[in-house]
Amino acid sequence: MTITRAACVGGGVIGAGWVARLALNGIDVSIFDPDPEAKRKVGEVMKGARRAYRRMATNGLPREGRITYAKSIAEAVEGADLIQESVPERLDLKHKVLAEIDAHAQRDAIIGSSTSGIKPTDMQSAMKRPQRLVVAHPFNPVYLLPLVEIVGGEKTKKKHVERARELYASIGMKPVVIRKEIEAFVGDRLLEAMWREALWLIKDGICTVEELDDIMRYSFGLRWAQMGMFQVYRIAGGEAGMRHFMAQFGPCLSWPWTKLMDVPEFNDELVDLIATQSDAQSGQWSIRELEKIRDDNLVAMMEALARGDGGKGWGAGELHKDYVKQLGKAAKGSKAARKRKAESPANTLEPKSGKG
Amino acid sequence: MTITRAACVGGGVIGAGWVARLALNGIDVSIFDPDPEAKRKVGEVMKGARRAYRRMATNGLPREGRITYAKSIAEAVEGADLIQESVPERLDLKHKVLAEIDAHAQRDAIIGSSTSGIKPTDMQSAMKRPQRLVVAHPFNPVYLLPLVEIVGGEKTKKKHVERARELYASIGMKPVVIRKEIEAFVGDRLLEAMWREALWLIKDGICTVEELDDIMRYSFGLRWAQMGMFQVYRIAGGEAGMRHFMAQFGPCLSWPWTKLMDVPEFNDELVDLIATQSDAQSGQWSIRELEKIRDDNLVAMMEALARGDGGKGWGAGELHKDYVKQLGKAAKGSKAARKRKAESPANTLEPKSGKG
Numbered sequence A, B: 001m002t003i004t005r006a007a008c009v010g011g012g013v014i015g016a017g018w019v020a021r022l023a024l025n026g027i028d029v030s031i032f033d034p035d036p037e038a039k040r041k042v043g044e045v046m047k048g049a050r051r052a053y054r055r056m057a058t059n060g061l062p063r064e065g066r067i068t069y070a071k072s073i074a075e076a077v078e079g080a081d082l083i084q085e086s087v088p089e090r091l092d093l094k095h096k097v098l099a100e101i102d103a104h105a106q107r108d109a110i111i112g113s114s115t116s117g118i119k120p121t122d123m124q125s126a127m128k129r130p131q132r133l134v135v136a137h138p139f140n141p142v143y144l145l146p147l148v149e150i151v152g153g154e155k156t157k158k159k160h161v162e163r164a165r166e167l168y169a170s171i172g173m174k175p176v177v178i179r180k181e182i183e184a185f186v187g188d189r190l191l192e193a194m195w196r197e198a199l200w201l202i203k204d205g206i207c208t209v210e211e212l213d214d215i216m217r218y219s220f221g222l223r224w225a226q227m228g229m230f231q232v233y234r235i236a237g238g239e240a241g242m243r244h245f246m247a248q249f250g251p252c253l254s255w256p257w258t259k260l261m262d263v264p265e266f267n268d269e270l271v272d273l274i275a276t277q278s279d280a281q282s283g284q285w286s287i288r289e290l291e292k293i294r295d296d297n298l299v300a301m302m303e304a305l306a307r308g309d310g311g312k313g314w315g316a317g318e319l320h321k322d323y324v325k326q327l328g329k330a331a332k333g334s335k336a337a338r339k340r341k342a343e344s345p346a347n348t349l350e351p352k353s354g355k356g
Helices: A013-024 A038-056 A073-077 A091-104 A120-124 A158-169 A187-203 A209-217 A220-224 A228-236 A238-254 A268-282 A287-306 A316-343 B013-024 B038-056 B073-077 B091-104 B120-124 B158-169 B187-203 B209-217 B220-236 B238-254 B268-282 B287-306 B316-343
Strands: A005-009 A028-032 A067-069 A082-085 A110-113 A133-138 A147-152 A174-177 B005-009 B028-032 B067-069 B082-085 B110-113 B133-138 B147-152 B174-177
Touching: A005 A013, A005 A073, A013 A028, A013 A038, A013 A082, A013 A133, A028 A073, A038 A067, A038 A287, A038 A316, A073 A091, A082 A091, A091 A110, A091 A120, A110 A158, A120 A133, A133 A158, A147 A158, A147 B209, A158 A174, A174 B209, A187 A209, A187 A268, A187 B187, A187 B209, A187 B220, A209 A220, A209 A268, A209 B147, A209 B174, A209 B187, A209 B220, A220 A228, A220 B187, A220 B220, A220 B287, A228 A238, A228 B187, A228 B209, A228 B268, A228 B287, A238 B268, A268 B220, A268 B238, A287 A316, A287 B220, A287 B287, B005 B013, B005 B073, B013 B028, B013 B038, B013 B082, B013 B133, B028 B073, B038 B067, B038 B287, B038 B316, B073 B091, B082 B091, B091 B110, B091 B120, B110 B158, B120 B133, B133 B158, B147 B158, B158 B174, B187 B209, B187 B268, B209 B220, B209 B268, B220 B238, B220 B287, B220 B316, B287 B316
Parallel strands: A005 A028, A005 A082, A028 A067, A082 A110, A110 A133, A147 A174, B005 B028, B005 B082, B028 B067, B082 B110, B110 B133, B147 B174
Antiparallel strands: A133 A147, B133 B147
């Protein structure tokens, strides 16, 4: 199952990342974003994404999908079989936007919300056909990181969850369907736990943001990027495996290692402390430069993992390998289509994906 | 400043990892571990470490240091300028072992404890010369992951912290000196936060251990391996940077995303659930096979990062590049020394590092 035409409502960092992934897969995308700067901002993200895809798509890239800017949600969603909502995290705004998408979308279009934490059931109340709403929560940069958490609400039909899974997989992603609906799902529950703990460590002066980042990236960050937490701990248990590990480290849960579990007060002083330390750590690079470094690293790491497990590919690398192949196949497809078109006076392309 | 001779007290997963890093840097290591299986277990780790180093040391490796098994702590620490303690995490045991190390170590030897969380001040009470004790907390696999958290206690002298920093850096590590002594330091505070949250997610049936691992390794794991958390969020703030990000996501701290902050009950049911899911996820590989896959991935990812930032190297990759060069230089050094020795009837080598 593939996406013929997509709509993105909201073109911020996440929305533009969706636009980039879709367009670079050869899919036409229509955007609605009331921000007068939207076109420029999406353009910047596209520039970065094109650069990353040219680097990683060693077998070629399909002809880029056409990106258009709609004047209304109704115009944007017309004819789209996937509609991705990426507006700010306010339930009232989500309700308003989803109601409008719902009113104008094709009957069987999948509506995916990029929310990091709002439960789909809480968003469905505003919709007349809520059965096709799923949360499809991606990770920045959306055009490179493959994960998408798929979460259905009380009114979501199973077949739409399954269809969403297939649609997102068709653009090189790794959909993980979350079994029970909770706030913040799995990804942001883990991220929040880490963030909360990190804020304490900075606030209490135990380390700076640069030291904390170094502690992550020179150690367990490298473990988690390839195996995740449980598989790593299985190994740490040594020859006795997981049960041994659990027996050995379970008791720490009641040690003072976990005593600071309340939420640190989030005030101007803390914001200042972190922003100042962050400037000291990264001020020598612009955000655009950091994005390039990040994207190059992500591609290089996925390529490295693509050679893992004796050449079979491992984790994100295994998927990356398939994705590069898929883009290459699509490249040949669009080349052949362009050739056919050039040879024939009549446009024989599917009208929706034809770019005149 | 370099290490001439090292002693490792405790030869489990962590202790053996230290032995491997030291020996592969050409340093003689004496081990004390009362476990009758110690020699076999250290041998297994050495086998894995040699394999990884052969792969990564593209400029050659120094002649391996000699590994000897001592009958007592006194015998092990004799003549060592670095003594690494890696015994189980029980304060009474640490006291007993450190007192014995202290009594027999060279006056100016650095004593590093591998503890993940016990405060150095709490360990120093058993020592007569506590000023040279630091926590030097590494991450598994010690022979590949570069991070070591250096923590001084109330009685640790600054110059010994500085010397420890230099000694660990000399064997390719990234020492980060922790500014204030707290239980679990920085690394294990972060790991515990993540672990606690993960246990909730599994216990509540939100996802399986395999799904949770996938959620990490197809998304933020790849981000953290190269940049850590704060630098990543700086980028997420977009053109407005860190302050914008903080303003946008700060309020989530008081949302229900963080409501489950107490400690899940750690009972047999939870251990069973996790061990069973872990078998389903990884049962097809032995621990040794998983270790090989992990080590290959770690080396490949560090090599990938060594090409980062336009070839300058980035994060763990920048260090990796230097480490490979350093091993290569040492390789030439030991080759030259072997040649000199072969040409001369008298052994002109420093007796401590001569291996007959």
